[in-house]
Amino acid sequence: MNEQLTEQKSIYLQISEMIETDILRGILLEEEQVPSTNELAKLYTINPATAAKGINLLVDEGILYKRRGIGMFVSPGARGKILEKRRAAFARDHIAPLLAEAKSLGITREELLDMIREREL
Amino acid sequence: MSLTCEHITKVYGGREVLKDVSLTLEPGKIYGLIGRNGAGKTTLLSILTAQNPATRGTVAVDGEPVWENRKALERLCFSRELNVGAESGIAAIKVKEYLRIAATYYAGWDKEMEKRLVALFELDGKKKLGKLSKGMLSMVTIIVAMCSKAPYTLLDEPVAGLDVVAREQFYKLLLEEYAATGRTFVISTHIIEEAADVLEEVIILHEGRVLLMEDTQALLERVRYVSGKAEEVDAAVAGLEVHHPETLGRSKGVTVFLKPGQQVEESRDVSVQLVNLQKAFVALCGEEERHEA
Numbered sequence: 001m002n003e004q005l006t007e008q009k010s011i012y013l014q015i016s017e018m019i020e021t022d023i024l025r026g027i028l029l030e031e032e033q034v035p036s037t038n039e040l041a042k043l044y045t046i047n048p049a050t051a052a053k054g055i056n057l058l059v060d061e062g063i064l065y066k067r068r069g070i071g072m073f074v075s076p077g078a079r080g081k082i083l084e085k086r087r088a089a090f091a092r093d094h095i096a097p098l099l100a101e102a103k104s105l106g107i108t109r110e111e112l113l114d115m116i117r118e119r120e121l
Numbered sequence: 122m123s124l125t126c127e128h129i130t131k132v133y134g135g136r137e138v139l140k141d142v143s144l145t146l147e148p149g150k151i152y153g154l155i156g157r158n159g160a161g162k163t164t165l166l167s168i169l170t171a172q173n174p175a176t177r178g179t180v181a182v183d184g185e186p187v188w189e190n191r192k193a194l195e196r197l198c199f200s201r202e203l204n205v206g207a208e209s210g211i212a213a214i215k216v217k218e219y220l221r222i223a224a225t226y227y228a229g230w231d232k233e234m235e236k237r238l239v240a241l242f243e244l245d246g247k248k249k250l251g252k253l254s255k256g257m258l259s260m261v262t263i264i265v266a267m268c269s270k271a272p273y274t275l276l277d278e279p280v281a282g283l284d285v286v287a288r289e290q291f292y293k294l295l296l297e298e299y300a301a302t303g304r305t306f307v308i309s310t311h312i313i314e315e316a317a318d319v320l321e322e323v324i325i326l327h328e329g330r331v332l333l334m335e336d337t338q339a340l341l342e343r344v345r346y347v348s349g350k351a352e353e354v355d356a357a358v359a360g361l362e363v364h365h366p367e368t369l370g371r372s373k374g375v376t377v378f379l380k381p382g383q384q385v386e387e388s389r390d391v392s393v394q395l396v397n398l399q400k401a402f403v404a405l406c407g408e409e410e411r412h413e414a
Contacts, residue, residue: 005318007395007396007397008394008395009395010338010341010342010395011318011338012338038296038300041296041300042293042296042297042300044318045289045292045293045296045318045319046318046319047151047296047318047319047320047321047337048296048299048300049321050318050321050338053338
């Protein structure tokens with residue numbers, strides 16, 4: 001939750017991704033309460049409506065759920081959902097720019113695969 | 122429920138400072154008013170709060186006209202930059218006296234908050250206004266705005282002269298007060314980037330007219346900076362609203378404002394980046410003339 005905001009992505013997306021990352025890293029646990037929109041607004045010095053938009057995105061995806069009068073909580077199974085979603089987006093978010101850069105540098109497919117094989121995961 | 126002005130025109134010495142400005146400020150939002158020097162920001166804020174008569178047009182708060190209407194004025198606070206020049210007459214007033222006078226104007230004045238903020242900003246109540254630095258005068262205006270508890274609070278350049286730590290304190294204070302009360306705030310500032318994320322809506326005033334009024338995040342989602350080889354850039358942004366072209370040799374960069382359904386031509390070999398509010402503002406209100414590509 002303490003990453004810094006960048007200009008190159010909408011703030012509400014960054015807020016929702018930071019909460020997801022905290023869930024993946026075990027900083028936020030399932031069935032645990034997440035910070036309120038006002039707490040997030042004050043921490044990042046952003047409008048609460050923007051923070052709420054980020055939170056609501058996760059509610060729509062079933063990653064967070066609302067307990068009336070208390071606040072937002074991490075859903076059971078949220079971690080699995082985030083993993084699944086990020087894996088699905090991996091090719092688009094990470095492989096596509098990698099290929100584009102390789103292409104502009106004239107790196108062949110075989111050379112690229114060799115480079116990946118040389119690295120340990 | 123709103124603070125509304127319709128067809129406001131203001132003429133000073135034959136010059137139109139505001140030209141047919143109509144705005145509706147909804148309760149429970151933080152608005153930003155940005156514009157270049159002389160765009161008419163202070164004049165607009167002072168007319169919205171009946172500190173200054175409009176040449177033409179009307180202003181109403183929650184349905185009540187504001188001009189010479191005590192009931193309406195109780196709902197408004199205009200916190201403007203303090204002028205402590207020789208002719209102002211307030212230079213000899215002490216900080217705590219000034220705050221005591223300000224408190225008499227507002228039925229809901231929060232004395233506890235006043236004490237807390239004087240301590241937070243480390244202001245000396247016994248000091249005369251004329252002896253305060255620019256930043257300390259801004260702190261006094263911030264205290265008046267916050268403690269007034271007015272449902273519609275308009276702050277003109279509240280962070281002028283404040284150092285970066287005090288500016289951050291102000292925005293956190295504003296968000297705290299907003300979270301606690303849902304009051305409506307309008308903030309004018311030249312330090313756009315620091316304020317951008319706090320502002321739910323932004324109003325851009327340019328040469329006396331409202332150039333744009335939009336949800337800040339929605340605006341930023343539709344502005345792109347496109348750069349690369351000049352021909353590729355021109356082809357990528359053909360038919361879009363293009364501002365502020367800059368060229369360097371064969372390279373070119375432009376700022377485009379997309380309309381719903383539009384996008385930058387993806388097949389072109391160009392870089393497409395998001396921009397911050399300050400860059401979007403400069404692209405709109407900078408000197409270079411606008412043209413359709």
